[in-house]
Amino acid sequence: xxxxxxxxxxxxxxxxxxxxxxxxxxxxxxxxxxxxxxxxxxxxxxxxxxxxxxxxxxxxxxxxxxxxxxxxxxxxxxxxxxxxxxxxxxxxxxxxxxxxxxxxxxx
Numbered sequence: 001x002x003x004x005x006x007x008x009x010x011x012x013x014x015x016x017x018x019x020x021x022x023x024x025x026x027x028x029x030x031x032x033x034x035x036x037x038x039x040x041x042x043x044x045x046x047x048x049x050x051x052x053x054x055x056x057x058x059x060x061x062x063x064x065x066x067x068x069x070x071x072x073x074x075x076x077x078x079x080x081x082x083x084x085x086x087x088x089x090x091x092x093x094x095x096x097x098x099x100x101x102x103x104x105x106x107x
Contacts, residue, residue, distance in 0.1 A: 004090070004091040004092070004093065004094045004099055005064055005065040005066070005099075005103075006033075006062055006063070006064060006065070006090070006091040006094060006099065006102055007062075007063050007064075007065060007068055007088050007089065007090050007091065008060060008061070008062060008063075008088060008089055008091060009060070009061045009063060009071075009072075009075075009086060009087065009088040010058065010059070010060050010061075010085070010087050010088075011058075011059050011061075011075070011079070011084055011085050011086055011087075012041070012043065012056040012057060012058055012059065012084075012085055013056060013057050013059060013079075013080070014054070014055075014056060014057075014080060014081075015055075015057060016037065016040070016057050018057075018080060019037045019057040019059045020037050021078075022035070022059070022075065022078045022079070023035030023036070023037055023059060023061070025074075025078065026061065026071060026074060026075065026078070029074065030067070030105065031063065031067050031070055031071040031074055032061045032062060032063050032067075032071055033062050033063065033064060033101075033102040033105040034061065034062040034102075035059060035060070035061050035062075036059065036060045036061075037057060037058075037059050038057070038058040038059065038060060039057075039058055040055060040056070040057055041055070041056055041057070041058055042054070042055055042056070043055075043056050061075075062102065063088075064102060064103065064105075065090075068088075072086065072088075
């Protein structure tokens with residue numbers, strides 16, 4: 001079994017318009033193989049000493065390892081938050097056909 005070279009990154013955006021724009025730009029630039037704009041959600045978090053509640057939109061990206069650093073740099077530039085949630089992990093297993101497709105993106 002070959003080792004996947006894919007990472008998943010999760011983030012949130014303040015609204016669907018900004019989330020879709022970022023996903024489209026990052027996929028179009030070849031930095032992410034896929035961007036999935038998901039469900040609306042409500043986030044609770046501490047900021048400036050108080051608990052905040054905000055509506056957000058979840059976004060999941062699939063990114064090849066070799067493009068990951070460039071992807072994160074560009075995502076940080078596009079992101080409207082001062083401190084965006086950027087949480088990523090390496091894929092342990094993936095369908096071989098999906099990995100082949102992912103590796104062929106941008107070529």
